[in-house]
């Protein structure tokens with residue numbers, strides 16, 4: 001895989017959706033907008049960048065770990081939301097950082113901060129840069145020079161406590177590099193936000209990221225034992241304890257702080273043994289509500305499924321997991337210690353009590369042998385899920401709005417959360433909308449429902465049904 005990060009959008013140069021596939025994609029969706037020509041917006045090239053000159057010159061030795069070239073500064077100007085990609089495709093580089101610093105260690109972080117404070121500069125910690133809320137962007141209406149402080153070189157697992165199953169990890173490590181360093185010890189953090197490929201431990205802590213465990217360890221908070229950070233008052237660290245009831249948790253100050261209290265440099269993280277026993281299943285439901293009832297029963301059962309994710313029929317269709325007619329509930333259990341068949345058997349009973357069925361894929365059953373059943377559905381959905389950010393950029397590049405909206409809601413109000421509300425709101429600002437719904441996370445007291453609105457750039461003569469697109473065409477293109 002290429003090591004060069006794309007400066008205008010998601011991921012790495014040469015990865016994701018190539019031009020031929022993007023054109024295929026445009027021709028696939030063109031019929032949905034009344035046969036409109038969807039033109040490809042050429043992504044910006046390094047050669048055409050012409051950013052304002054840096055307003056700061058770092059002194060030695062700090063200059064040794066700073067860069068001020070246009071490509072590096074453009075790549076640190078925005079996060080990775082739809083809005084960010086649009087501005088990059090629009091060649092809007094009006095607020096780039098003046099300097100991007102890449103310190104190699106905590107002393108370098110301290111030196112960079114000391115210099116920046118003296119220079120009257122704004123400092124923005126930068127982990128993977130996958131923020132979707134403008135978190136790594138220079139503040140608007142603020143004339144101070146800006147230093148983007150990229151933690152990417154602080155990327156090592158420093159210490160492993162095998163007995164306690166914990167590790168001291170530097171904050172700039174990205175997801176894959178972290179797991180690669182833990183694997184030889186048969187350990188894993190098992191924290192998988194969709195942005196895993198290009199998001200960092202420090203970013204996860206600073207944003208309180210959610211991984212994809214449906215129950216129990218859903219948020220990064222659950223894995224943090226202690227945190228170390230460089231603050232304007234000096235280096236700060238919380239005490240490493242297995243647990244504490246002594247007053248408010250100091251870690252909670254830093255968790256979700258989005259970089260405003262200091263720069264997280266490392267953390268002790270609780271780890272897990274790598275799972276050995278697994279079981280997964282797919283339930284199929286005629287209505288989303290019936291699937292949600294099953295998800296609630298499983299979430300509140302005390303069985304603690306590792307996956308319990310309801311895809312609506314359209315999401316299932318375009319991820320190649322289903323045929324567009326039925327809503328799918330993906331269920332999984334895992335353990336490093338014991339077989340999980342009993343938990344799955346009880347899950348099957350619970351769903352059956354609600355009038356549904358779960359097709360169980362037996363542990364380690366080869367995907368091909370499962371012949372179009374649960375294995376295929378879950379695997380197809382997972383593959384598309386991980387590739388989705390590249391696809392999102394390709395769709396933005398042909399003029400389509402494609403974004404995720406998330407709502408956390410308690411079960412007692414779930415029924416009132418109709419897809420129609422979002423569709424209605426989007427209809428006010430867009431010409432044509434598909435709303436895809438997914439229900440995930442923390443299902444005991446209520447779900448996090450993610451909805452993806454897709455806006456096509458032109459109003460169609462007749463609004464077509466997505467289901468009228470041949471499923472195999474959609475699947476082939478991994479939409």
Ligand SMILES: Cc1cc2nc3c(=O)[nH]c(=O)nc-3n(C[C@H](O)[C@H](O)[C@H](O)COP(=O)(O)OP(=O)(O)OC[C@H]3O[C@@H](n4cnc5c(N)ncnc54)[C@H](O)[C@@H]3O)c2cc1C
Nearest residue numbers: 127128129130131135193194195200202203209210259264
């Ligand atoms: C396609 C896509 C999918 C996503 N999926 C998920 C998901 O499944 N779950 C989820 O929770 N989020 C998700 N996100 C949002 C984003 O990936 C998370 O918020 C992630 O935790 C950010 O990590 P990062 O390293 O990229 O942080 P950055 O984007 O670099 O920074 C985010 C914020 O944290 C601050 N920060 C970063 N590092 C540090 C540090 N070391 N010390 C102090 N402050 C710091 C930054 O200043 C900024 O305010 C997704 C985003 C995209 C684009």
